[in-house]
Amino acid sequence: MTLLLRGGTVPGDTVFEGAAFERTVTGTTETQLADVLVGDDGLIAEIGPDLSAPAGTLELDASGATVAPGLVDLQANLCQPGFEEGETIETGSRAAVLGGYTAVVVMPNTNPAVDSAGVVREVRAYAEKALCHIEVAGAITVGRAGEQLAPIGEMASLGVRIFTDADTGVTNDRLMRRAMEYAAGMDVTLALHADVESLSADGHMNEGEWSSRLGIPGIPAEAEELMVMRDIALCRLTGARVHFQHLSTAASIAMVVAARDQGLPVTFDVTPANFTLTDGACASFDAQFKVSPPLRATVDRDAVRAALHAGSVDAIATNHAPQPAHLKDHPFDLAPAGALGLQTALALVTTQLELDMAQTIELMSTGPARVAGLHDSHGGPLAAGRPANLMVFDPDVAWTVNGAQSASLSRNTPYEGMQLRGQVRHTIVNGRAVVRDAEIQGAVQ
Amino acid sequence: MAERERRGTPPFGGVFVARSEVMSADEMQRALWRMAHEIVERNHGTAEVVLIGLQTGGVPIAARLADALEKIESVRPHAGSLDVAFHRDDIGLRPVLPEEPTDIRSDLTGKTVVLVDDVLFTGRTVRAALDALQDFGRPRAVQLAVIVDRGHRELPIRADFVGKNLPTRRDEAVNVTENGVELGEVTK
């Protein structure tokens, strides 16, 4: 079926093309009004003002809203197989499309871990029920245990492009070097969680003034920074393509930016928790604020925001981490870390940061699409002939975060009760409207 | 918030506004003298008498009675003070806080205890005091001395030594100070 998004505002780099006019790139950072026509082949057919559509076209109102490339999440923990109580790929994808995401990179921290071709295929089978594109990431080490290299080559031959041990760092320096040397020859990215376990082992929140007075053992910033330092050095040594996940401290960001400026193939993302909240939130002892990496001190939160506003960050990723309620209902040190993120990320950016549309799209769509190797089908610019992975976004709609109403199976959000501005109206995945008027429509074939 | 201020604020406390004088300072002093004589007469002297003032209004009255008894008998009777907060029957219904620690230094077994308070009203304070006294021994007898008996008893309690009987309305208030006794009301 053909689909028409009528009357929305499109980003400045949109390529206007249609039956009535020639291909023109507007080349400005300013936005403008345009309709977007999607063909029944799932590709964008035309973009321009006042388009006419063939009979039988589903017309969706985009007036007053922004039409943008769908968001791409570089890190979501969707728990399947093994932890289906917290989330499944299908329920996670529902949360994703409601949050404007058309592609999600799922972490291999499942049970079994995604460390072999067989499990890759298994997860891809679950992904057939998903409402958005699910990009399966493979583990770097067998079982994510940090002892032995996983069959990266075989998984890469199946098309896996990102490898990560998810929420643990690769402790052994030699093994990390070998992994990078091995991967450097392939067209893959190693996505790294930087954490020196011997420094962070007993900690549950950021080490600082707050952990000191609350009596909760802390995780020093150095636990992240030391491994970032090491991995930059090993990247320099091996030439592997490295992406640093959820950097949370000023020094980590500074190091990676400097390395990138020197020409090293490094990128990084930050998560909303680290640009909105600080470790003071833990004073309530509410485990909803227990996340990994931990909420950091104000000075670090401010550094993350500054980097976002300066345009030095490659991507925003959610690190969506569902936890069943009965597990989070434990004292702070006993509860598992993690917070939901897919449905709140875009609204948090709109509400708490001062970014224009182009910057937001770069951080949440085009940038991550590039890192994930999905830029052929996701991310901007909008142009005819590209797959129609789009989201229509109302920047001014106010809503209140309510964990009980989340599409996820879990409820763990640190933003419970918070007023946010900005809501996704429609989400189009491969030409199909999976979200219409902020409601889920049905599975993608 | 200081405990005194807390008790003094609405809806429990308030400000006393006097409407009329019931006893002048002189009248009160004469009444105290008479009561002291009555205590001596009733108890055949003050050898076994212990005065116990109830916090807070009864404490200065007990001191003045002790002064008077000392002049009459040339011996100052034992005296102490009792805070009945923890024995009150309205704990939990309103803020109830102790004023001062109880100060009773001797064993009361076999003694005649004269409880002293400024005003006798419903009788519940005295009941709490009788309850509290049990922790200090077994007195031979307990008597009650008050400056004003204003009626409206809710328990079978009566005073042995009374400065003045004063019929009042329930919504009125009686204020006893070193300058005498006033009748008025408490405004919120």
Added chain:
Amino acid sequence: MSIPEASIARADRHLLQIEDLGRDGIEEVLRTATSFHEVNQRAIPKVPALRGKTVAMLFYENSTRTRVSFETAAKRLSADTMSIAVSASSVAKGESLRDTAQTIEAMGIDAVVVRHSSAGAPHLISKWLDASVINAGDGRHAHPTQALLDCFTVQQRLGPLDGKRIAIVGDIKHSRVARSNVAAFTALGAEVTLVAPRTLMPVAAHSWNAEVSHDIDAVLPKMDVVYLLRIQQERMSEALLPSLREYTLMFGLTTERLAKMADHTLVMHPGPMNRGVEIAGHIPELDRSVMVQQVQNGVSVRMAVLYLLLGSGVDLGAGSVPASTAPDENATAEVAP
């Protein structure tokens, strides 16, 4: 301690941490404890104030001393007590705090005294209960009734705490007693100095409302109170101290160090003591050592806390107004303005 940002939950029906009380709240407790101190001197140290109330002990960490102190306090207020049996192993996931809380709620208990090895456990429980929650020690975070009884003891011997100089010596990093004491002592106007080897000083100690020193000999002569913390054997295995002997040499209150203290200086310890480690064996028996009074005062202070939370109708939160009820026709004493 200075608060960098945001506020912590205020006391209403609970005593979770000293910071919720403020100076007013602490003084309220101490004032009330003075009355209970007198009650405890009587031949029959009992008042009917909390008759009909039930106070439950929920101790996930063993502590005979603190539990008995709370039970005694409750019983002397004529409350009923019960002990909820939980083993240390039920701290493991599977038997959730929430289930236990719901059992307590179903039994109609009025107050729960909680000790747990996790910071914030009493706070969590308080979310699920109508009952009052009293923190008897949560992980390294807080031990508010200990701080209150310590303030009461200092005041008893030395008068008001304003301007008094108090040194807290020992494993401050892992001590909930230290955290609560710094908050309480400073709230009452005392000046606190933390003394410890660098590995046992808390991270960011500079942000605490106290001086920091690693030299006990320089600090001792100027103090009005020396408060010693226990040094635990475990600290050796965590590479925080080379040996207990080294600790005693550099930080222990030895006879030599005692001689350098002013005559009036009190020696305090929350117990249990490691004689010969942080304190020389004979010192606890000296007149300036008030450990016995600390324990005795613990009952009075805990009676005050239980009474104020359960019976008095008064809200302990700093700067708050009393809970209001309908005017009571049983009013007895005339109210003096």
